Amino acid sequence: MIRKVGVIIILATGLGLLLYLKPWREESIQDPRLIDRLPSADFIGVMNSLELAKEISDLINSNKLKYRQFLNYDFLLSQSRSLGINLQNPVYLFGYENGSWGCIIELNDESKIASRLAQNTSLTKLKSGGLNYLYYKEDKIYIFHEKQYLLLYQGDNFVNILSRVHKSNYGKVSSEWSNFLGKDNFKNKSLIISSNWKKLKQFGIEKASFSLESDSTHIKLKSYFKKISPFYLASKTGPSILKGVSPKGNYVNIHLNIDEFKNHKKDIFYVEIKNQFRKYGFPFDDFIESWQGDLSFFEGGTTSTTEFYKETELDDEFNPIMVEKERIVFVPMYSSLLTINDKFHPLYKKLCARGFITEDSQNMRFLTSPPLKKVMKKDRIMLFSGKKPNIDKEDKNEIQWWYNGTCYKLELEKISNDELFANLRFSIQTIAKQNTLVSR
Numbered sequence: 001m002i003r004k005v006g007v008i009i010i011l012a013t014g015l016g017l018l019l020y021l022k023p024w025r026e027e028s029i030q031d032p033r034l035i036d037r038l039p040s041a042d043f044i045g046v047m048n049s050l051e052l053a054k055e056i057s058d059l060i061n062s063n064k065l066k067y068r069q070f071l072n073y074d075f076l077l078s079q080s081r082s083l084g085i086n087l088q089n090p091v092y093l094f095g096y097e098n099g100s101w102g103c104i105i106e107l108n109d110e111s112k113i114a115s116r117l118a119q120n121t122s123l124t125k126l127k128s129g130g131l132n133y134l135y136y137k138e139d140k141i142y143i144f145h146e147k148q149y150l151l152l153y154q155g156d157n158f159v160n161i162l163s164r165v166h167k168s169n170y171g172k173v174s175s176e177w178s179n180f181l182g183k184d185n186f187k188n189k190s191l192i193i194s195s196n197w198k199k200l201k202q203f204g205i206e207k208a209s210f211s212l213e214s215d216s217t218h219i220k221l222k223s224y225f226k227k228i229s230p231f232y233l234a235s236k237t238g239p240s241i242l243k244g245v246s247p248k249g250n251y252v253n254i255h256l257n258i259d260e261f262k263n264h265k266k267d268i269f270y271v272e273i274k275n276q277f278r279k280y281g282f283p284f285d286d287f288i289e290s291w292q293g294d295l296s297f298f299e300g301g302t303t304s305t306t307e308f309y310k311e312t313e314l315d316d317e318f319n320p321i322m323v324e325k326e327r328i329v330f331v332p333m334y335s336s337l338l339t340i341n342d343k344f345h346p347l348y349k350k351l352c353a354r355g356f357i358t359e360d361s362q363n364m365r366f367l368t369s370p371p372l373k374k375v376m377k378k379d380r381i382m383l384f385s386g387k388k389p390n391i392d393k394e395d396k397n398e399i400q401w402w403y404n405g406t407c408y409k410l411e412l413e414k415i416s417n418d419e420l421f422a423n424l425r426f427s428i429q430t431i432a433k434q435n436t437l438v439s440r
Helices: 002-021 049-055 057-062 073-082 110-118 158-166 175-182 268-278 284-290 344-353 429-434
Strands: 043-047 091-095 101-106 123-128 131-136 141-145 149-154 191-195 205-214 218-227 238-241 250-257 291-314 320-340 357-359 364-366 373-376 380-384 391-394 398-403 406-416 419-427
Touching (some): 141 158, 149 158, 238 291
Antiparallel strands (some): 043 191, 191 205, 218 419, 398 406
């Protein structure tokens, strides 16, 4: 009797465990997260739309940009709520070399965006692989939405993008997105773009990141580049041409220690730069060997110079003769300085032989430059079209260039081993006017 009771207790316990554990039950399948749906691309990014609206409010209002009322924080927040869009979470961006782009936006209520889109008569209904989507012909934008997200895409590869986004699996984040979302560069910025573009890899750049900052007048694009090997470059102090106060001109200041760079001519970065110069027949190897790492250039305004020319005249017996004369002409103001070593003289002769430099009895020209005076010393060569420039010591690496009325300034912030940080700063005012973005 006791044995039977024991067997019954064991069986009852086993049955209870079996009912509790339910080993035959199918494992529940979790829906993919937004980050699982993100497609691979040449450029990927994250945008916090509401924070970005706060940051650029001074910029768009000071410059009276068109449609600025639609870019302010309160409007975006209210509209996103009415459309069932969650702009308090990141918007994920992706783009490609051919110019196509897209974004994925989280939804709080799919029914709201579906209702609003259904009212838009400009949208064409299409279908692919059993999935319905919309097409806005005027801007060539595809629109697709499901319970969790809204997909916008402009380009010629929508069907493949849609398949990747829709058929994703939980926990299957692409490696590039996983690496991008996990790194610290430009963390907490409202807009961050990262790239593994193949053209960057030609220069040995493993990855690049960009973020946006602004004030009431300018936009600053902060950049980060990581190389697969060291850059073999370092900042230093060197001679620079004095530019005066905020000159409206173009200038270049480079001060780099290039000793290690010279010793790594098989490095992919060195080789690719050399290949770019080779297209124009420029002897890059010879230049690097003769250069000491300092280049300073300024172009702006005009200056007067004496030009010698020949003219046919008649002598006392009315015979035609060639007479050399001189005249004052106004030419663009150029000043440049290059630090050199004893290997520069053979390079100079080679540049003359290949037509990069032409000389006359008084001046020289480099390519299409105006006539330039030349002062050559043991450690430097200076070329200038006006008076001899004043020289001082600087440690900044920067380029300022005017293009279509806008001044762009590129500054090397830091270069260390295999990392490089740089900033590009420019004014939005002229660009806005040229693109009819300013409200009169």
